[in-house]
Amino acid sequence: MVVIVDYGAGNIKSVENAVRYLGHEAVLTRDPAVILSADHVILPGVGAFGDAMARLRRYGLEEVLKETVKRGIPFLGICLGLQLLFESSEESPGAQGLGILKGHILRIPDGEGRKVPQIGWNDLTYPNPGRLFAGLPEGSYVYFVHSYYLRAEDPAIVTARTRYGVDIDASVESGNVFACQFHPEKSEAAGMKILQNFLAI
Numbered sequence: 001m002v003v004i005v006d007y008g009a010g011n012i013k014s015v016e017n018a019v020r021y022l023g024h025e026a027v028l029t030r031d032p033a034v035i036l037s038a039d040h041v042i043l044p045g046v047g048a049f050g051d052a053m054a055r056l057r058r059y060g061l062e063e064v065l066k067e068t069v070k071r072g073i074p075f076l077g078i079c080l081g082l083q084l085l086f087e088s089s090e091e092s093p094g095a096q097g098l099g100i101l102k103g104h105i106l107r108i109p110d111g112e113g114r115k116v117p118q119i120g121w122n123d124l125t126y127p128n129p130g131r132l133f134a135g136l137p138e139g140s141y142v143y144f145v146h147s148y149y150l151r152a153e154d155p156a157i158v159t160a161r162t163r164y165g166v167d168i169d170a171s172v173e174s175g176n177v178f179a180c181q182f183h184p185e186k187s188e189a190a191g192m193k194i195l196q197n198f199l200a201i
Contacts (some may be wrong), residue, residue, distance in 0.1 A: 002199065003038035006030045007030075007055045007067070009045030009080060011183070014028055018185035031063045040199055041068050045080035046145070049105065050092025051078055062098060069100055069177055074201045077179035080173070082150060085179055091148050101174055102153035108146070111165045117147040120171075122162040122182075130159025130173045131201060132194045133178070140190045142170075142182040150181060176201075 002019050004012060006028045019042070027034060035041060043065065045052055056062050069075055072098075077085050086097050088106035097105075108116045121141045126133060133140075137192040144162070150169040152158050160171035171180045178198060184191035 001025050001027055001039050002040045002042065003035050004028050004034065006063055007045070007052065007059055008112065009047050009052055009055070011046040011079070012044050014183075014185045015042055015044040015078065015198065018192065018195055019179060019199070022192065023057060023072065023201060024092060024199055028184070030061060030072045032060065035068060036062075036071065036073075038068075038200070040074045041065075042076045042078065042121060043081035043084065044078040045084070047080055048150070048179055049080070049089035049097070050085055050095035050183055052084055053092075053095050055096060056084070056098075056131060065098060066100060069175075072176050075177050076198050077177075078185070079146060079181060079183055081182050082179035083148060085177065086150060087154075089148060099136045100177060101157065101172065101179075103169075104151055104153075106146045106151055108168075109165055114165045117145060118147050118164045122164060124160040125164055127161055128156060128159050128173075130178075132171060132173065132178055132197050133160060134197050136190055136193055142180075142184065142187040142190055142194075144170075144182045146181060
């Protein structure tokens with residue numbers, strides 16, 4: 001059973017549909033017992049960092065998600081779900097993230113000919129081996145929608161990068177924790193392969 005954490009954020013339905021398309025049972029829930037009994041847990045989301053953390057705390061999910069990670073259940077954060085795994089974000093000064101991984105979320109700088117938010121396809125490079133990208137060549141394109149990006153404290157956890165005015169840590173892996181700044185569920189064949197790789201862990 002694949003649990004998709006329902007905390008009132010956007011873009012949850014498309015993740016649920018992608019998991020079902022790949023032949024897995026998908027359960028949308030915020031029930032702690034169900035989350036902790038899952039084979040895999042996905043934290044998706046589109047929205048503001050501070051609001052999302054407030055909702056996770058309101059639903060009592062912060063400690064549940066930390067316990068999920070502690071138990072070794074494969075865990076995937078997508079877009080805002082990646083950002084929430086880290087310590088803080090320039091989007092919401094003073095708001096504390098989950099702090100499961102070390103690093104900070106920064107705003108993409110404005111620049112000549114560069115629109116923020118970034119909306120569209122970018123190619124990936126792989127600074128470190130990552131299980132999510134098994135069978136996918138460097139240069140694969142995935143779909144991004146974001147105004148903020150990750151700078152991980154430990155470069156060894158970064159498994160994919162892209163460039164949009166700045167170097168963006170596009171995916172990370174640390175033990176049973178995986179996360180993507182891009183949207184695999186909207187990234188066509190490459191994205192389905194990434195989700196398939198996660199669900200095979």
